[in-house]
Amino acid sequence: MTFYDEKILPFLIDKGCSLAPVMKLREKVVPLARGRVLEVGMGSGINLQLYDINKVEFVWGLEPSAGMRKKARNNIEASPVAVKLLDLPGEEIPLEDNSADTVLLTFTLCTIPDWQAGLRQMRRVLKPGGKLLFCEHGLSPDAGVRKWQDRLTPVWKKIAGGCHLNRPIADLIESAGFEIEEIHNEYAEQGPRFAGYMYYGQASAAR
Numbered sequence: 001m002t003f004y005d006e007k008i009l010p011f012l013i014d015k016g017c018s019l020a021p022v023m024k025l026r027e028k029v030v031p032l033a034r035g036r037v038l039e040v041g042m043g044s045g046i047n048l049q050l051y052d053i054n055k056v057e058f059v060w061g062l063e064p065s066a067g068m069r070k071k072a073r074n075n076i077e078a079s080p081v082a083v084k085l086l087d088l089p090g091e092e093i094p095l096e097d098n099s100a101d102t103v104l105l106t107f108t109l110c111t112i113p114d115w116q117a118g119l120r121q122m123r124r125v126l127k128p129g130g131k132l133l134f135c136e137h138g139l140s141p142d143a144g145v146r147k148w149q150d151r152l153t154p155v156w157k158k159i160a161g162g163c164h165l166n167r168p169i170a171d172l173i174e175s176a177g178f179e180i181e182e183i184h185n186e187y188a189e190q191g192p193r194f195a196g197y198m199y200y201g202q203a204s205a206a207r
């Protein structure tokens, strides 16, 4: 692992992902989690403070990056809910079928290299009746913004840990066999529009 991956990237992601407008979006989604929760790409554990302790049994925090897991230490120690760390990528979730009541994805679907395999795994481990909660940035409906998302993604990916600016989040979720039950789209209150078109809501496994 390079110094950038181990120290600089976790620092930048933690700072950028905990800005006030981002926290406001997280607050709309994370407290909906219940039961046994799988958080895919837990990062530095920013969401841990937002879980409803009366509804959550524990959280499996899946995070493949050693640098991010290290960055998460303080938030795990301060977490009001128990956290079981899983050090594998979303494409290889080491849980049994139908084992999670909630799968939480925040600002991670942009980054998972094989998103099809990742979402297939999430669907596999989600219990019948369970929810996939998501809060992600992605492809904008505005042509002018999309043009920049497409132009910038090849460079952005290199500095932002593999993050794509132009993934059509709702389409990806549905194409993996989920039914979206609720979705909200809006630009984040601050920051560049190319990284700020948000998709948040909930889905369940389509029958």
Ligand SMILES: C[S@@+](CC[C@H](N)C(=O)[O-])C[C@H]1O[C@@H](n2cnc3c(N)ncnc32)[C@H](O)[C@@H]1O
Pocket (backbone or CB within 6 Å): 013, 017, 040, 041, 042, 043, 044, 045, 046, 047, 062, 063, 064, 065, 068, 088, 089, 090, 091, 105, 106, 107, 108, 111, 112, 113, 114, 118, 161
């Ligand atoms: C922008 S960060 C978001 C972190 C966290 N979800 C949050 O909301 O703050 C993207 C995260 O996805 C993780 N990641 C990268 N590749 C992944 C993969 N294949 N499966 C799961 N997570 C991955 C990164 O290590 C990073 O922690």
